[in-house]
Amino acid sequence: MNTYDPSQFTILVVEDHKFSRKALLNMLLQTGYENILSAKNGNEAIEKIRQNNIDLVITDINMPLCNGLELIKHIRENTDHKTQVTSIIAVTTLSDTDTIASCMTLEVDAFLVKPITVQNTQDQIKSAMTEPKRLYQQHLYCDVKTDVQLPTGKKTDKQGEPRIREVSSHVIHISSLADLQDGMVILDNIVATTGGCLLKAGTRLNKKLLRRLNELSSIIDVHPFYARMDETQLAS
Incomplete structure (x- = not known):
């Protein structure tokens, strides 16, 4: 789906905190989105994806039972092509760089950065739904770690890391x-x-x-x- 028509797609909101989930659902409803489902964790989301035709998943990352990274990886590794290319928005913070890196490898279609605003949500949904539905990195999905860790804030020492060079390039x-x-x-x-x-x-x-x-x-x-x-x- 490369055209943007909110009445033609279904959104699944995945968030374990009841207040945050309801707030996002209300925000979407008030801004004109009608076809919306919700799930409390990744396991419940997977079941709803099986039972419904979901076009866009908006998922938090830090959740019990099945976290957001595990959910995203499940969607991307699914053998059903339509499910593989389901649009995905990852809800995260800009300080959570490990999660951002994993999301990029799993080819999410947009990031929704906390704190969430109405305008940012609308912009990122439009970006995700108009993103070309092509995946490039399936060969990397199996190596993505799905453990969610809190950022330490410490900088890594980049000295001594291998640098790739090819004379023929x-x-x-x-x-x-x-x-x-x-x-x-x-x-x-x-x-x-x-x-x-x-x-x-x-x-x-x-x-x-x-x-x-x-x-x-x-x-x-x-x-x-x-x-x-x-x-x-x-x-x-």
Whole structure:
């Protein structure tokens, strides 16, 4: 679904806190969304996805029984193609970089950053529902860790980490996120200002990851680094 018509899709809100769940449901109803379901945890959400035609899942991360990362991974690894490409919005905080990194690998369609506002919710739902329904990283899903940990706030020591170089490739100096392109392989970790790694060195960028990086630009530690573009991709 690449057109945005709120009357034509069903939203599933997954949130374990009753007050937060009701607040988000009321916010959606008051802004014109009609087809809305809710679940208290990932297990209940999975059952509702089985029983209903869900177009968009908005899920919190820190939940009992089955957390948000486990739910997202379940959806992405589902053998049913329609379920695989279900749009997903992850509700998180910008300080939770481990979770953000896992969500990016699992190719969520948007982030909804706490505290949630009406305008931000509307913007991110529209972004998620108009996102091209193509997945690039299925081969990485099985390696995603779904443990939810509180951020420590400590910066990691980037010195001594391996840097990837290939003589046969065109290496490009990157000074800002705007220099990144679809198909590039980043040769250094992209990290948050708190030190958490968002994308590891060796990741090949695609349009979906570039959109996520743009959304997260305010928390990314931007410093000069290198990326590689394979010669075959540079050929005209």
